[in-house]
Every structure is written in structure tokens, then in C-alpha cells.
Amino acid sequence: xxxxxxxxxxxxxxxxxxxxxxxxxxxxxxxxxxxxxxxxxxxxxxxxxxxxxxxxxxxxxxxxxxxxxxxxxxxxxxxxxxxxxxxxxxxxxxxxxxxxxxxxxxxxxxxxxxxxxxxxxxxxxxxxxxxxxxxxxxxxxxxxxxxxxxxxxxxxxxxxxxxxxxxxxxxxxxxxxxxxxxxxxxxxx
Amino acid sequence: xxxxxxxxxxxxxxxxxxxxxxxxxxxxxxxxxxxxxxxxxxxxxxxxxxxxxxxxxxxxxxxxxxxxxxxxxxxxxxxxxxxxxxxxxxxxxxxxxxxxxxxxxxxxxxxxxxxxxxxxxxxxxxxxxxxxxxxxxxxxxxxxxxxxxxxxxxxxxxxxxxxxxxxxxxxxxxxxxxxxxxxxxxxxxxxxxxxxxxxxxxxxxxxxxxxxxxxxxxxxxxxxxxxxxxxxxxxxxxxxxxxxxxxxxxxxxxxxxxxxxxxxxxxxxxxxxxxxxxxxxxxxxxxxxxxxxxxx
Numbered sequence: 001x002x003x004x005x006x007x008x009x010x011x012x013x014x015x016x017x018x019x020x021x022x023x024x025x026x027x028x029x030x031x032x033x034x035x036x037x038x039x040x041x042x043x044x045x046x047x048x049x050x051x052x053x054x055x056x057x058x059x060x061x062x063x064x065x066x067x068x069x070x071x072x073x074x075x076x077x078x079x080x081x082x083x084x085x086x087x088x089x090x091x092x093x094x095x096x097x098x099x100x101x102x103x104x105x106x107x108x109x110x111x112x113x114x115x116x117x118x119x120x121x122x123x124x125x126x127x128x129x130x131x132x133x134x135x136x137x138x139x140x141x142x143x144x145x146x147x148x149x150x151x152x153x154x155x156x157x158x159x160x161x162x163x164x165x166x167x168x169x170x171x172x173x174x175x176x177x178x179x180x181x182x183x184x185x186x187x188x189x
Numbered sequence: 190x191x192x193x194x195x196x197x198x199x200x201x202x203x204x205x206x207x208x209x210x211x212x213x214x215x216x217x218x219x220x221x222x223x224x225x226x227x228x229x230x231x232x233x234x235x236x237x238x239x240x241x242x243x244x245x246x247x248x249x250x251x252x253x254x255x256x257x258x259x260x261x262x263x264x265x266x267x268x269x270x271x272x273x274x275x276x277x278x279x280x281x282x283x284x285x286x287x288x289x290x291x292x293x294x295x296x297x298x299x300x301x302x303x304x305x306x307x308x309x310x311x312x313x314x315x316x317x318x319x320x321x322x323x324x325x326x327x328x329x330x331x332x333x334x335x336x337x338x339x340x341x342x343x344x345x346x347x348x349x350x351x352x353x354x355x356x357x358x359x360x361x362x363x364x365x366x367x368x369x370x371x372x373x374x375x376x377x378x379x380x381x382x383x384x385x386x387x388x389x390x391x392x393x394x395x396x397x398x399x400x401x402x403x404x405x406x407x408x409x410x411x412x413x414x415x416x417x418x419x420x421x422x423x424x425x426x427x428x429x430x431x432x433x434x435x436x437x438x439x440x441x442x443x444x445x446x447x448x449x450x451x452x453x454x455x456x457x458x459x460x461x462x463x464x465x466x467x468x469x470x471x472x473x474x475x476x477x478x479x480x481x482x483x484x485x
Contacts, residue, residue: 015241022234046224048215051231056394059246059402062238086402087243187244 013148020145021051023138026061026085028078031068033095033128040131052138058084063141064118069097069110072171075117079167082118083178087189089153090121090141094134099123116166119155157184195275196268200415203267207414208232210421210442214450221454232414239407246402248305255301256408262293263415269344270422273432276345283342284332287423294412295321298397305400313396316461317387323468324377324384330476331371335360335427338483348431360428366479368428370472372448375424377468379417381453384468386461421445 027037040047041054055061058081070078082091093114096102101112114120121144124137144150156163160180167174183189212229219226247253269287271279295317302310338360339347351358361368377384387396401409425432425441432438459467 015237018234019238019241021228022231022238043223046219046226048219048227049225051227051234053227056390057399059400060395060398060406084246086245183244189243 016148017146020142023050023052023062023090023141023145024055024060025052025063025065026055026058026081027065027067028074028081029067030074031066031070031095031097033067036067036128036131036134040134045131045135047135047138050135050138050142058082059086061085062089064089064091065094066091066098066114067094069095069102069104069107070114071109072111075111075167076171076174079117079174080176083176083180087153087157087187088150090150091118091152092137092141093120093123095129096125096127099125102127111170117163117170119152119163121150121152154189156180157189160184192275192277195277199272199275200264200267203418204411204414206439206442207416207418208236210417210446211414213443213446214453217447217450218454232410236407236410236414239402239410240404242403242407245404246400247405248400251304252301252405255297255304256405258297259294259301260408260412262290262297263412263419265293266290266419267415270419271344271348271426271431272422273434273438279344284336284344284423284427285342287344288329288332291419292321294416298409302397302400307400309393309395309399310397312393313387313389313399316389316393316396319461319465320377320380320384320386320468323465324374324472327370327468327472327476328374328378330473330480331367331374331427334364334367334476334480334483337480338364344426348426351430352433356430359430364479364483366475366482370475370479371424371428373472373475374468375420376449376452377464378420379449381449383452383456383459384464385453385458386464389458392458417446418442 027034029037037054039045047053052063058064062085064078064082064085066078082089091114093099097104097110098114098120101107101110104110105112111117122137122141124133126133141150157180209229211232212227215231216226216229266287268278269282269290299314299318302314335347336342339350341347347360351360356362380387388398389396393399398406398409421442424445425438429441429445432441
């Protein structure tokens with residue numbers, strides 16, 4: 001560590017170690033794969049052990065878990081949802097379809113790679129990934145937050161033009177009611 | 190001197206107890222569902238995470254002010270309820286004052302959620318106020334009954350009267366009708382299942398908390414932790430003979446919380462009209478019988 005340890009930095013390190021134990025998840029399951037979540041939440045795999053519980057509104061959530069393919073129309077809703085979430089926020093792409101389109105590669109109606117439109121923190125490969133894979137990705141995310149490396153959400157504030165261009169390329173202009181560039185200045189991100 | 194120290198540190202102690210009680214509740218629920226469950230300090234992690242969020246959306250100044258009102262009203266209530274070693278303020282305000290200021294947090298929440306203009310939030314608030322009409326009438330009646338029985342409305346005097354006669358002097362023993370009625374009303378007041386109509390995550394997306402994120406939700410969770418302690422302590426003071434020392438106080442808190450959590454873990458959720466109807470049928474009738482026994 002050549003960098004000087006300032007007071008603010010030291011506090012952030014302590015905070016990361018504590019806040020990584022509490023992550024609230026919003027699951028967006030219009031594609032497929034929602035069936036893998038009940039075993040993850042209930043007694044067999046029990047993700048609440050790690051402090052991860054399911055939340056119902058975007059304002060309260062930290063993780064946006066997107067399962068399966070996204071059609072162009074649902075992508076709009078995902079972006080509206082994502083921008084309502086409070087930073088730090090993490091997108092997890094679940095299943096092959098979010099990585100490269102998967103079996104919908106030839107479809108005119110779905111998007112192929114989720115990271116063109118939103119900053120994805122983690123992908124879970126597979127069709128379908130099993131609950132073990134979901135738990136392993138959550139523990140990976142917890143480790144990254146603890147090390148202070150889970151910073152993909154800052155990319156959305158830094159490279160907003162890139163994401164905005166890709167989004168508008170797919171469905172034209174939409175009003176998301178959130179001014180990302182204004183927020184960047186206001187909250188000093 | 191010790192009073193000043195109590196005034197400064199009592200909210201922190203109450204918050205710590207509330208967080209542990211809520212964490213215990215989550216662990217209890219998990220074990221009933223045969224899960225391992227989160228660690229007991231989980232609620233503390235949750236609050237810390239919410240308070241350290243980097244962005245916070247405000248919907249206007251009423252939204253900000255209302256949360257101060259919510260937390261302030263709860264802190265004010267906390268001071269007026271005696272615990273072992275600290276009953277400085279109960280000399281200045283009896284439980285009529287407590288009944289009155291218990292409404293401030295609900296009012297603050299209604300104002301703040303009103304400004305967020307979320308339909309789920311408005312439904313949540315209307316349900317909260319309907320439930321208030323349900324549980325407050327039996328609870329007020331049990332208050333009145335205990336006041337007639339003790340001949341005073343002062344918390345400290347009621348506790349002293351109950352403790353003078355040992356376990357058979359407890360309100361629950363001297364008038365079981367009022368004790369049971371207040372227990373059911375307390376259950377509704379705490380919003381645990383089957384009276385969880387205000388939050389109802391699967392129906393109305395956590396109701397009043399729908400638009401709350403970051404520090405706003407963090408403040409609501411702090412208020413909730415304090416509120417749990419307040420409500421349980423009111424019941425302990427009125428019906429379980431108060432507490433002579435902190436050990437018996439903590440034991441009574443955990444036993445009462447376990448009782449409420451056991452019911453919570455077993456039941457589903459009433460519809461709001463069913464919940465109010467139940468409140469006006471069972472606890473209200475019990476409370477009326479209890480008051481009549483005392484008067485006649």
C-alpha cells in the first residue's frame with residue numbers, strides 16, 4: 001500500500017467490512033429462472049445467513065438480480081428501476097441470456113449483452129444456474145465489497161453517455177425522471 | 190447527575206435493546222421455518238448500510254421534516270416511560286400524556302409519506318390509521334381500567350402498587366380480562382402478523398416504506414427499534430408489575446417478545462377490515478368486561 005491512509009479511507013474500509021453483511025435484493029424475473037430463487041431463499045440454501053433478503057421496491061434495494069433474457073420493452077423498465085435505486089447498487093446478470101443472448105441470439109426482440117446498457121457487477125453463467133451458483137455469486141459479491149472492489153455502479157455515473165447512447169439506440173429516447181449527471185455532482189460520486 | 194447521564198445514554202441503550210430484539214425476532218422466525226437465519230446483530234448491519242448509502246432521494250421538505258417528527262416523537266415517548274433506575278419524566282407526565290404523544294410518530298409518517306405521492310404508501314397510511322382505530326380503543330380502555338383500579342394515572346405509582354404484593358399484585362393477575370385485551374391490542378400496535386396489514390410486503394410493497402430509501406429508511410428502522418422497546422415496556426409497566434431491576438426487565442422483555450413472535454410465526458395476514466373487526470370483537474369486549482368488573 002503506497003497510498004497514504006487518510007482518515008476518510010480508514011472509515012470506508014471499516015464501513016465496507018460491516019455493510020457487506022447487509023444486501024437487499026430486488027429480483028427482476030420476467031425472463032426465466034425465477035424458479036431457482038425460492039430454494040435460494042428458503043430452508044435448503046437460506047441466503048439470509050449472509051444478510052441477503054428479498055426487497056420489494058427499488059428504493060430499498062442494493063442488488064438488482066436480472067434473470068434470463070430481456071426484451072427491448074422490458075429493458076426500458078429495468079433501466080427505470082435501476083435508476084430509482086440508491087447507490088451503491090449492484091447489477092447481477094443471471095443466466096446465459098444476459099451474457100450473450102443465449103438461445104435467443106437470433107431474436108429480433110431481445111437484447112444480447114446486458115453490460116452494454118447497465119454496469120453489471122457479476123454474471124452467473126449457465127442455463128439455468130443452480131441455487132448453489134447464486135449463493136456462490138452472492139458470496140463473491142460480498143468479498144468484493146469487503147475488499148472495496150465492487151465499484152461497477154460508479155461506471156454508470158462516469159460513462160453515462162456510453163450507456164445512454166446504447167439505450168437510445170435500442171428504443172429511442174425515454175424519460176427516466178432521474179438526472180444522472182446532476183446526481184454525480186450533487187452527491188460527489 | 191445520574192439523571193443527566195440517563196437522559197443522554199438512555200436512547201442509545203433502548204436502541205441497542207431494540208436492535209437485539211428485532212434481530213432475535215428474525216432469528217426466531219428463521220428457526221421456525223427451519224432456516225439457519227441471519228446473525229443476531231443483522232438489524233444493526235442493515236441500519237448501518239442504509240445510513241451509509243451514497244445517494245438519497247428527497248421528495249420535498251415535508252418528506253425530510255416528517256422523518257425528524259417520526260424519530261423525535263418516538264424519543265419523546267421513550268423518556269416518559271419509566272424503566273428501572275430512570276423515572277425522572279414520569280413525574281411530569283402520566284400515561285395520558287404517553288397516549289397522546291404516541292400518536293405523533295404516526296402523524297409524522299402520514300405527512301411524510303403523503304408527500305412522496307406513492308399510491309402504495311397512501312394505502313399503507315390509510316391501513317395504519319384504520320388499525321389505529323382498531324387497537325387504540327381497547328388499549329385506551331385497558332389504560333382507563335388500570336387507572337381506576339390503582340386510583341392514579343402515574344406510571345411509577347402503578348408499578349409501586351403492583352410490586353408491593355409480589356407476583357399476585359401484577360395487573361395480569363388482578364384483572365386478567367384487561368391483561369389479555371391489552372396483549373392482543375399490543376400485538377396489533379406492534380404490527381406483527383396477523384395484524385401486519387400496514388406493511389404487507391406482498392400486497393402493497395411495504396406500504397409507507399415504498400418510497401423510502403437510504404437514510405430515510407434507516408431513520409424509520411431506528412424508530413421501529415425504539416418503538417418495539419416502548420410498546421413492550423408500556424405493557425410490562427401496566428400488567429407485568431414493572432421491573433425492579435434490569436435483569437428482570439430484560440427477561441420480561443424477551444419473554445413478551447417471544448410470545449408475540451410465536452403468534453407472528455404461525456399466522457398469515459388478516460385483511461384490514463377483518464383485523465379491525467377482530468379488534469372490536471375480542472379485545473374490546475374483554476376490555477369492557479374488565480372495566481365493568483372493576484367498577485361494579
